[in-house]
Amino acid sequence: MEKTFIILKPDAVQRQLVGQIISRFEQHGLKIVAMKFLQVPLSLAEEHYAVHKERPFFKSLIEYITASPVVAMVLEGPNAIQMARNVVGATNPLDAAPGTIRGDFGMEIGRNLVHASDGPDTAKAEIALWFGDDIVDYQRALEPWILE
Secondary structure (H helix, E strand, O other): EEEEEEEHHHHHOOOOHHHHHHHHHHOOOOOOEEEEOOOOHHHHHHOOHHOOOOOOHHHHHHHHHHOOOOEEEEEEOOOHHHHHHHHOOOOOOOOOOOOOOOHOOOOOOOOOEEOOOOHHHHHHHHHHHHHHOOOOOOOOOOOOHHOO
């Protein structure tokens, strides 16, 4: 099974959309194997977004992700990375399809509610950074009704 990393960003928390957003992932059959609610420390934010360090929006990105609590999650399932990205929708909410998280709830690219890993290497690194080995391995009773 593939794992992916998700952050429900400060705007999702402040707008009280956490339950609705988590529900969308679960409705698509993705299994939560790790989750925590936290105030992101500056050092973690800088390490997570290090790839953007030289970009002009880096400072505002760090200020935003540390401004309010977030929900960090690891989801598991077949093709979990692509499935989660399909559920989330295009980065810019103006381009996101109706029925996606960003298409239904987003207004601007800088407040797009959710971060989702963009590939296997990124997912592995982000999961290690945010959760280490703190992943729960369990079977859901409904697995045969979701997975072939």
